[in-house]
Amino acid sequence: MTDTAGWQRLIAEQGLELLERWEQGGLEPAEAYRLLVLLGRVEQLPVRAPELEALRDRAARANVTPRLAEKVSLPEGSELLEELSQALEAGDGPEALHTILLDVDDLATALDLLGNNARAVELARRAADQVAKATGLAVPLSGWAEGRLATMTSRSAAVALWKQVAGERALLGRHVVFISHSLQPLLRQAASASWTLEPVSGSGFELFESEGRLVLWLEVPAGSPRPQAIELRLRVGAREGAWSYRASHVEKGGIYVDLGAPEELRQRAVQTLGALPAANEPLEVIAWLTSGEGDDPVPST
Amino acid sequence: MPKADEEKGAPRMALPIRTPWERYAHVLRHLYDPAERWDLIISGLPMPLRPRAIEAGCDAADVRNPRSARFNDAGAACKQHVLTDHDRFYSPAYLDSVASAIRLRRHQLQPANGATLYVGDNGVLTVVGGEKEDAGYVTSAFRVKPRGVPSHAVRQEDFIRAAVDRMKELTVLGPQGGRGEGP
Incomplete structure (x- = not known):
């Protein structure tokens, strides 16, 4: 009204x-x-x-x-x-x-x-x-x-x-872009007591540490709707899980996602998958972006 | 952090903008915008701000045209300079705006997203998030540019009036419009 x-x-x-x-x-x-x-x-x-x-x-x-x-x-x-x-x-x-x-x-x-x-x-x-x-x-x-x-x-x-x-x-709710990056080294490092992050970058993403928190920057193609939510989906063989973040800041060409402290990320991965993958198990990490509001579920196309 | 049992949107003291990249972006877009005339309200603000940032190592194109600026691309010296300006000048001004707006009862709830808008006696329009991880943190702070007057003739009173007018307009319409607080 x-x-x-x-x-x-x-x-x-x-x-x-x-x-x-x-x-x-x-x-x-x-x-x-x-x-x-x-x-x-x-x-x-x-x-x-x-x-x-x-x-x-x-x-x-x-x-x-x-x-x-x-x-x-x-x-x-x-x-x-x-x-x-x-x-x-x-x-x-x-x-x-x-x-x-x-x-x-x-x-x-x-x-x-x-x-x-x-x-x-x-x-x-x-x-x-x-x-x-x-x-x-x-x-x-x-x-x-x-x-x-x-x-x-x-x-x-x-x-x-x-x-x-x-x-x-x-x-609202339109599925915009699908990005797949392997963040396996990150999760393995996060599990280590002596963990220090070297900035990681690849095609369309950058991962760095800021004030003790992990930050993911993802490229968003020009003309895409403004992403408001990101779902991080982890898969190891048949084990799969996902959780969501808000896109905390948008700037030209990309978004920032605050993944929290390394230990938080590791714990979420453990809770989602039951355990961290063994060294020889391939871990797939996929980031889905939507223009939906807040934590709206991401369409699984 | 704000207490969980606080009424949603109730006036409260705020925390500075949460992340470094948001601080960086807001300083470039607002504090460094000469048309926002922060020099009228911050004593000792070293002017001009943009050439100073360029001298400190920021890319001239990013400083003059903040829409193209990317935090990740900025050099360490530039980041340090901009984030220091945030801490020394920008955040004291916007936090002071929240504090004085509470005293003046010049704040409105933004029903659409639970944020609260504040206009303090310095005329800074400060937005404090009301939901999720933004709750209690400043999410934006800027000076509303008065229109209808040449920039050289603009007065501090014009900034205050423009900010108060916009605060009321931004919160009066919409799906749950008219539920604002304050005057």
């Missing part, structure tokens, strides 16, 4: 406070831009709310919108799109990505209010295209995006952007 009333309340409270200060001649440029965005959001609403009607009427009587337009320096759409590109490619956290998406939304909303609908729609469309190309990165924001869509009419300029983000939810 979406709290559109909370959204309207935010607009009304902040809008009235800023409008009163505007009428007293006291808004700084950033505040003037904020008021412009809030007035634009009033126009987007699909329903009429009395407190927002009052805000709109009061602003119209004072001819606020064109006067605000003279006061503010609108952000450059191209700069916002570049910042969005940075946030998407860097795999920044959902809150930072959300913030820049809202910056784009704000500008589209302000442009729309000022009669520049074509520029506003184009900005939102280009931002939506970027989200689509960064498959899966905006999945955590899809619920919020559905809520935002409920606060605007279908004619609002920012619709394309939030429809794209809301649609990202469809990517």
Whole structure:
């Protein structure tokens, strides 16, 4: 359920406070831009709310919108799109990505209010295209995006952007990539009291130690949905077991997985397999990545 | 570590960003971003930060364009420099943000993932994880850039207002929107 009333309340409270200060001649440029965005959001609403009607009427009587337009320096759409590109490619956290998406939304909303609908729609469309190309990165924001869509009419300029983000939810649970690496030397070393890890690397993975913990870096092919979970599956002959980790950090081209202390990894392997493999037994270690949430089970295709 | 019986999302003191590679990434992306103007809130912050990091051994392309930076590829001197900046400047600022946000009651629960957002009197928006291994740890901290004003004219008050506005917006909509705490 979406709290559109909370959204309207935010607009009304902040809008009235800023409008009163505007009428007293006291808004700084950033505040003037904020008021412009809030007035634009009033126009987007699909329903009429009395407190927002009052805000709109009061602003119209004072001819606020064109006067605000003279006061503010609108952000450059191209700069916002570049910042969005940075946030998407860097795999920044959902809150930072959300913030820049809202910056784009704000500008589209302000442009729309000022009669520049074509520029506003184009900005939102280009931002939506970027989200689509960064498959899966905006999945955590899809619920919020559905809520935002409920606060605007279908004619609002920012619709394309939030429809794209809301649609990202469809990517959840998709099996993305299958990677197989032999981590047998690692497990054998981990069982040793005098264990020290030499960094291990191979095609598409690196294994290193950081602050007493084992860290696995796995390459993720460009264009894959953002992995959120990893399952480590061990197999020795007929014995097989698996457990899951969260992908703790995503950066360009790969993810980091914190495997814990060496002893924890060894104990998990022992619990899963019953015993560590004998020296002459081949141990297969497979990492499965999914774009599913948390510890969702990984499809065994 | 936070106590297990603490109410989910309840305000509490936070622990620094958990892993070195996340610290590295966040320092490059946020502390070193001149537009975030950390110099307005951290006294003694050695400026300019990016050239300083390059001088310390970081790759210029990674510093200027953090999206291409990879922790594993960074040299030891660069890692040490960036992680020291985390400990000396970045983490005190974001931990102070959490502490003062609790005093100011300026925090909101993010219902979608159990994280809590804080905006302290320094205007840093700090996210503290609420689930699994992230619980109690800072997962992100950044300065929300005020828009509608040229960067040379931006004021600290603009940063605070922008962060508070975004915190409210980020938590008000969504599947369980409107369950935030604080103001």
